[in-house]
Amino acid sequence: MNPPRRRPASRAAGLISAVLVGLAPAAFAGPAAAVEPPIGHSQAQLPLSVPPPAAVLPSTTSSEYFDTPRDLTGCPYRTTPPAPVDASEVPLPGQTSPAPPPVPETPAGGESLNSCDVAAPAGFDVPGEVTASAWLVSDLDTGEVVAARDPHGRYRPASVIKTLLASVVLDRLQADRIIEVTDADLQGAEGSLVGIGPGGKYSVDRLLSGLLMSSGNDAATVLAHQMGGIEATVEAMNAHAAELGAESTHVATVNGLDGPGMMSTAYDMSLIFRDAMTRPEFARIVGTQMSGFPGYPAGEGAGAPDPAAAPANAGPTVRADGSVVNPGFVLANDNRLLYNYPGAIGGKTGFTDDARHTFIGAAERDGRRLAVVLLDGTRVPKAPWEQAALLLDAGFATDDTVGRLVDGPQTSADDADHADEQLASGPLGTVGQTRASTADGSLIERYGPWLALGAGGVIVLAGAGLTLRSRR
Incomplete structure (x- = not known):
């Protein structure tokens, strides 16, 4: 595992604009697509004060790269992901890139999944607007695969790999444990930031x-520092992926930023997300639209506000002892599926230059819960969450399947026939009553100024010298 590394500074000039692109839309115009640059799309939903999203793109990479679906003729990504477009995966001096995981002789899940072509049952209408190189629709409760494209192709996961980190954290740390953050705890943090600061006190759940x-x-x-450090946490993530049977996954960073050997597959990420959803705390968080988040340093004026009764927007304040307080703020989920798709129960967004757009979304309809994973996608002609919505619609429209997510390592396609032996025992975690009933982000519009304050806190952190590489 490489130690924390500074990424190329090509995006440093777009630091503040990238933060605003990711957070300001949440404050001013409904749930944002995080720091995924809306390449090729109208900027109508961006505040006038936000610089053009092109400012956060690397100068050496054209928007065509982010907008163009890949040619999968010959299944070119069965061993390694597409070539990187920046230097994020170059090993540090004296280190080498890890060898990719061996390609299983018999890919898991069933014979229908042993292809980079679309595998879909009759009645599954594959949406033409879906541009992700790899995608997979599965049943969260039974593990059945409804349809897929290049499910074992290897691509970079970007921040959807945070679902794996969350599982490892929940298995090792008590959710109510309070952590007082120090400067050392934040060493190496870069990219998309929620707004944690030194002196703040946060529960693991927060x-x-x-x-x-x-x-x-x-x-x-x-969180990684609480589990023994970055390297130890990466090792734990890789170990848990192996336990689940995610045989084509190699984690290089705890946050999803690209690093030497970083890769996963739509099949593996489906395994990982399904496992994560068995944890009620995880299911509750990813299904939550709005949540209060503490400021820093801890104490007067830094408490997490109630999203349903947030106080008036206010900037940093000064305590009697002269210390500057960054107040708590309302945190909005950047998964737009939650606000726009009936029955949505959670998911995760992702973006890096090398990974392009990644996304996980899940929804429930008539007692049936489906999840969809998209890797190496574009925002043209539709945003990732919209592409996921189309695939979920197609999945709910059919009861037939083409394979199965197989629990555990060293299994073969033949094992997929033994359904009773492979199903996870007991019901999976359910979403708590924390999701707002208001659709289309009206709550975000209501608390927009307060959310903007949170964005301002992130910009303060960014101004302290963290270098941005636009990614989720």
Whole structure:
């Protein structure tokens, strides 16, 4: 595992604009698509004060790269992901890139999944607007695969890998444990930040909310330090992926930023997300639209506000002892599926230059719960959450399947026939009563100024010298 590394500074000039692109839309115009640059799309939903999203793109990479679906003729990504477009995966001096995981002789899940073509039953209408190189629709409760495209193709997961980190955290740390954050805990945090600061006191549950709802890399870093450090946490994540049978997954970073050997598959990420959803705390957080988040340093004026009764927007204040207080703020989930798709119960967003757009979304309809994973996608002609919605619609429209998510390592396609032996025991975690009933982000519009304050806190952190590489 490489130690924390500074990424190329090509995006440093777009630091504040990238933060605003990710957070300001949540404050002013409904749930945002995080720091996923809306390449090729109208900027109508961006505030006039936000610089054009092109400012956060690397100068050497054209928008065509982010907008163009890949040619999968010959299944070119069965061993390694597509070539990187920046230097994020170059090993540090004296280190080498890890060898990719061996390609299983018999890919798991069934013979229909042993292809990079679309595998879909009769009645599954594959939406033409879906541009992700790999995607998979599965049943969260039975593990049945409804349909897929290149499910074992290897791509970079970006921040959807935070679902794996969350599982490891919940298995090792008590959710109500309070962590007082120090400068050392934040060492190495870069990219998308929820707004954690030194002197702040946060429960593990709050940090997981920042990790999953706002894709906070600062939350990932703090949590990793609580579990023995970055390297130890990466090892734990890889070990848990192996336990689940995610044989094509190699984790290089705790936050989903690209690193040497980083890869996963739509099949593996479906396993990982399904496992994560067995944890009630995880299911509750990813299904939450709005949550209060503490400011820093802890004490007067830094408490987490109630999203349903947030006080008037206010900037930093000064205590009697002269210390500056960054107040708590309302945290909005950056998964737009939650606000716009009936029955949505959770998911995770992701973006890096090398990974392009990644997304996980889940929904329930008539007692049936489906999840969809998209890897290596574009925002053209539709945003990832919209592509996921189309695939969920197609999945709910059919009862037939083409394979199965197989529990555990070293299984073969033949094992997929033994359904009773492979199903997870007991019901999976359910979403708590924390989701707002108001659709289309009206709550965000209501608390927009307060959310903007949170964005301002992130910009303060960014101004302290953290270098941005636009990613989730």
